[in-house]
Amino acid sequence: MKKIVILISGSGTNLQAMIEACENKMINGQIMAVISNQANAYGLERAKIAHIPTALFERKHYPNNLAMDLAIGDFIADLEADLIVLAGYMKILTAEFTQRFAGKILNIHPSLLPKFRGLNTYQQALEAGETEHGTTVHFVNEQVDGGAVILQAKVPIFPDDSIEDIQQRVKTQELQIYPLVVKWFVDDRLKEIDGKAYLDGQLLSPQGYA
Ligand code: GAR
Numbered sequence: 001m002k003k004i005v006i007l008i009s010g011s012g013t014n015l016q017a018m019i020e021a022c023e024n025k026m027i028n029g030q031i032m033a034v035i036s037n038q039a040n041a042y043g044l045e046r047a048k049i050a051h052i053p054t055a056l057f058e059r060k061h062y063p064n065n066l067a068m069d070l071a072i073g074d075f076i077a078d079l080e081a082d083l084i085v086l087a088g089y090m091k092i093l094t095a096e097f098t099q100r101f102a103g104k105i106l107n108i109h110p111s112l113l114p115k116f117r118g119l120n121t122y123q124q125a126l127e128a129g130e131t132e133h134g135t136t137v138h139f140v141n142e143q144v145d146g147g148a149v150i151l152q153a154k155v156p157i158f159p160d161d162s163i164e165d166i167q168q169r170v171k172t173q174e175l176q177i178y179p180l181v182v183k184w185f186v187d188d189r190l191k192e193i194d195g196k197a198y199l200d201g202q203l204l205s206p207q208g209y210a
Contacts (some may be wrong), residue, residue, distance in 0.1 A: 002029040002082040002186040007072075007089035008036050012043020013171060014087035014108060014178050019050045021179035029186045032079045035072060037091050059091070069097035076101070083185055086140065087178070095142035103192040105140035105147075106185065108178050110170050112136060112152055117145035122163040122170075131157050133166050135174045136208070137181040139192045148197035149208040150190065153177050 004022075006015050015034060021027040034047035035055045047054045055075060062068035073096075076084060086107040098105060111121040113136040116128075125133040134154040139147040153173035157166055184190040189200050197204040 003032045003080055004029045004083045004085060004182070004186070005032055005076050005079060005081040006034050006085045006087050008034060008041050008043035008087050009038045009090040010041050010043065010088045012041065012046045012087065014174055015043045016046050017175040017179050018085060018087065018182060019046065019052070021183070023050075027179060027183045027186055029083070029182070032081055033075075035075070037068075037089070043088070065092075065094050066096055069094045073097055073100050083182070085178075085182060092144055093140065098140055098142045102141070103139065106137060106150075106178075106181060107140045107145075107147070108135060108137050108174055109145050110135050110167070110174070111145075112154060113138060113145055113149055122166050125157065125166065126161070126163065133157055133170060135170050135177070137178055138208075139197060141195065148192055148195060148204070149206060150181050150184075150197045150199075150204060151177050151208045 006018060008015055019031065022029055022031055031052050033053045033055055034043060035057060036044050037057055037059065039056055044054050057068055057072050059068055084101055084105045086105065112134040116124045132154050134152055136149055136152045138149045141147040155169040155173060184199060191198045199209055
């Protein structure tokens with residue numbers, strides 16, 4: 001069974017989907033720890049309820065980002081984790097961290113990458129007059145939201161939509177596709193080779209599995 005570590009900063013609904021997918025054996029993995037950089041992240045409560053160990057790494061306790069990522073990396077290495085899942089971890093990881101665990105870090109980002117990297121993607125999509133938005137699961141490299149795309153889900157944007165309307169539609173999709181990608185990874189079907197994503201040995205397109 002593969003060992004998974006999950007990094008969060010907030011509410012943890014994606015974390016909850018992973019917990020449930022492991023509990024019901026859709027994902028053949030064990031969540032070894034949930035790591036947060038925010039003391040008040042509700043995801044920490046979700047982990048505790050599921051009897052998963054938690055760890056808090058706060059930036060204020062480290063002289064710089066590199067020292068913090070080194071500490072998190074050492075903690076993860078001690079657990080011998082096979083996979084690091086970023087689930088709403090809202091701090092940019094250093095290149096030292098992403099290179100240390102290259103090919104083993106997944107992220108979900110609420111846009112149809114390469115569109116709208118960074119923050120406030122819903123607002124960015126509305127302001128750009130988009131008629132669709134979505135979410136992307138990708139491998140993590142040293143470029144923010146720049147790693148190989150694995151799977152995307154699209155949702156429509158309707159004329160009178162608020163940010164919350166779109167966010168809710170996207171979140172519903174995230175809770176479906178992220179556990180599926182983690183399942184692919186733990187079943188050894190998904191690999192990153194030379195910065196590209198492969199599923200069952202087939203190179204995925206720049207937009208991921210379709
Ligand atoms: C998710 O929608 C995820 O796509 C986003 O944070 C949310 C976390 O929600 N991630 C990013 O914006 C990363 N750039 P959750 O805590 O309820 O899972």
